[in-house]
Amino acid sequence: MKEKKREDFEHIGEHIRVIVTRVQRLSVCHRDPHRFHEEKSEIAYELSKIARSIA
Secondary structure, eight states: OHHHHHHHHHHHHHHHHHHHHHHHHOOOOSSOHHHHHHHHHHHHHHHHHHHHHHO
């Protein structure tokens, strides 16, 4: 049982690392300023899914 939980947390950790990279690269583009807000919303949604999965 503990091994399964560890695998779950490793998977969640990897997912968070990907999100961190996305946040670090997030910037406003003058050609498509709306894209910044779309990406921000997608990141917020993914983080809320992670929070629900570990709550």
